[in-house]
Amino acid sequence: MQDNFELNGLKVKVLIVGMVQTNCYVLSNVHSKKAVVVDPGDQGKRILSYLREEGLELEGILLTHGHFDHIMAVKDILENYHVPVYAFEEEQDLLEDARLNCSVQMGRMATVMGAFYKKANDTFEAAGFPVKLIGTPGHTKGSCCFYFEKNGCLFSGDTLFMESVGRTDLPTGNGQRIVESVRSLMNLPADTIVFTGHGEATTIKYESANNPFLHGWE
Template sequence: MGKLKIEQRVIGPVATNVYLGINTETKEAFLVDPADRAEDIALWITQAGVTLKAILLTHGHFDHIGAVSELKKRFQVPVYAMAAEVVVMEDSTLNLSCNWASAFTVKCDQELKDEEVISVAGFEITAYHTPGHTKGGACYYVASERVLFAGDTLFYHSVGRTDLPTGSMGELRRSVQRLLSILPDETRVLPGHDCDTSIADEKRYNPYS
């Protein structure tokens, strides 16, 4: 049995999956896509009894970054994102927050490149650049645990939408096909919305495979 415990909450105006990855041996943790309600997420982290080490962003849309700035300040942790996504995160038009109650932007501390491996909370995590939903979309793969945090790139029998700023269906299809070709069939896929799936299942049933 692995040492990664994954807790999930559905948070925000469009039901975003927020993940807390916990190292059961060290009680260190990382947070994926803190969507909104920073106070609630902070309480979740505190009640879990863990030390937060990083925030990982799969992309810069408002519904995945709403609590980033406050949590970064409170826990004093770096924010990781794909380098190509910085322009989306720092533009309220591109991140779509200007279409909601108030426009906002967030800053990235660690700009990643494709297939860069980062060490976070005792895990080696590979960041894959998966453009299509946005130009700098990222998926995070924890090889030792066979887990992929897929954001809005790959969903259960579907993929993310591509009709928003910097989106591209051609790029998204290529990104999905790449993931399905390089990751083990038993990989658990944890998407940004809706239910989880597996690489094997998506190879068989995803219309974009």
């Protein structure tokens, strides 16, 4: 799996972390060294080491949803950097409840308190680039994607995978809603690169043609 991308000044570093091989992304501005981390799921020391080795100025953490395998390293990062954590407003319950986010079941309780909650379609700055939060409920009720239009990429968390979608049998999941959310993402430009929560990156064009959940598997 390719672990480095550069998209119109945005460097995307892929770190595969934790027990279920979660894709954690460190996004940095090649011109200013400003950075954000998307879904720090585990191995906080490894994420921190990369930030320091690259001389990056961390400005925030973006969470696509609140499951344990996407938040385990948030605490480690916040102990070293006083930065905001951004998530979709519908995900507060999951982030603050260790049973709902399944970390209790894993034997490693994890919660995220005091996050900055954004509404669907809110736009804000991350690493010096505009980013839009797209609400994509289904995997959880507050799942979201982060869309960097200028850079032609989307961070989909566990909503959209290559030729698949996220599971919906965990707390607050909904199978019908995730299919609706994925279909809505197909309105993005076809050449948009999709960086998924697990597995390989894909594109909107490829998923539009090949994702079975868009073609009758509901």
